[in-house]
Amino acid sequence: MPAELHDATAGQTAASSQAAQQDDAQQVDAKQAEKAEVQAYFESTGFERWNRIYSDSEEVNKVQRNIRIGHQKTVDEVLAWLQEQGNLPQRSFCDAGCGVGSLSLPLAQLGAGSVAASDLSAAMVAEAERRARSAGIAAEQLSFTASDLESLQGRYDTVICLDVFIHYPQAAAEEMVGHLAGMAEHHLLVSFAPYTPLLALLKGIGQLFPGPSKTTRAYQLRENGIVAAAEAAGFKPVRRSLNQAPFYFSRLIAFERV
Numbered sequence: 001m002p003a004e005l006h007d008a009t010a011g012q013t014a015a016s017s018q019a020a021q022q023d024d025a026q027q028v029d030a031k032q033a034e035k036a037e038v039q040a041y042f043e044s045t046g047f048e049r050w051n052r053i054y055s056d057s058e059e060v061n062k063v064q065r066n067i068r069i070g071h072q073k074t075v076d077e078v079l080a081w082l083q084e085q086g087n088l089p090q091r092s093f094c095d096a097g098c099g100v101g102s103l104s105l106p107l108a109q110l111g112a113g114s115v116a117a118s119d120l121s122a123a124m125v126a127e128a129e130r131r132a133r134s135a136g137i138a139a140e141q142l143s144f145t146a147s148d149l150e151s152l153q154g155r156y157d158t159v160i161c162l163d164v165f166i167h168y169p170q171a172a173a174e175e176m177v178g179h180l181a182g183m184a185e186h187h188l189l190v191s192f193a194p195y196t197p198l199l200a201l202l203k204g205i206g207q208l209f210p211g212p213s214k215t216t217r218a219y220q221l222r223e224n225g226i227v228a229a230a231e232a233a234g235f236k237p238v239r240r241s242l243n244q245a246p247f248y249f250s251r252l253i254a255f256e257r258v
């Protein structure tokens with residue numbers, strides 16, 4: 001290759017790798033900015049809203065009441081599956097993105113050996129902890145940490161992540177399934193808003209599904225991608241359910257290590 005052409009090609013390669021690095025940096029910045037937005041929401045108006053939905057408060061509108069009913073179906077299903085698997089006192093659980101403890105508290109009350117619950121929002125965690133202590137559940141059995149999913153570490157018999165992936169676009173959610181699977185010795189349970197063309201259309205015309213927030217983006221996920229990510233991490237799906245109520249639509253999948 002003539003020296004000038006070689007120089008020009010090398011120059012182009014350097015420029016395109018610099019552009020790719022800039023793109024990567026921009027994507028990381030955008031991801032961090034979106035997470036900060038979600039966190040700010042769940043520390044303030046989102047906390048007020050979801051604390052009411054995940055309670056027996058009468059101060060909820062019709063949509064919020066339906067979300068409460070749908071979400072309770074997901075929680076009840078998880079508790080039923082875990083009880084069927086049995087051996088709860090010998091098992092350790094991670095409730096990733098625990099909210100106000102809608103799953104962690106009853107799980108501890110059913111006799112789970114230990115539950116490590118965490119959430120991005122310190123307000124959510126504080127409320128979950130308040131509820132746990134006022135229910136008489138000891139910190140040795142149910143502990144709380146303010147943490148995003150990305151920073152979680154450790155190894156648990158079972159890792160559970162319910163209705164958090166609504167804040168993750170497809171690729172990030174799949175990456176997160178891999179991360180959570182790496183923390184799970186035997187079981188991984190996740191629930192998320194599944195992608196369907198009708199729901200995409202409803203969302204498109206502004207009837208935001210499933211109403212977690214009017215201020216953060218809500219992502220519907222393709223189930224095949226979630227299953228493929230779990231399979232790539234050494235898990236197979238063993239149970240599925242679809243839990244619904246008006247304004248709530250959530251696919252729950254239980255995976256088991258192969």
Ligand SMILES: C[S@@+](CC[C@H](N)C(=O)[O-])C[C@H]1O[C@@H](n2cnc3c(N)ncnc32)[C@H](O)[C@@H]1O
Nearest residue numbers: 042097098099102119120121148149162163164
């Ligand atoms: C719809 S609530 C579900 C809470 C709980 N899993 C449940 O089912 O009751 C979503 C929760 O995800 C949390 N969350 C959102 N993004 C998160 C992240 N990146 N890491 C950890 N928690 C996150 C929010 O703070 C909020 O408490």
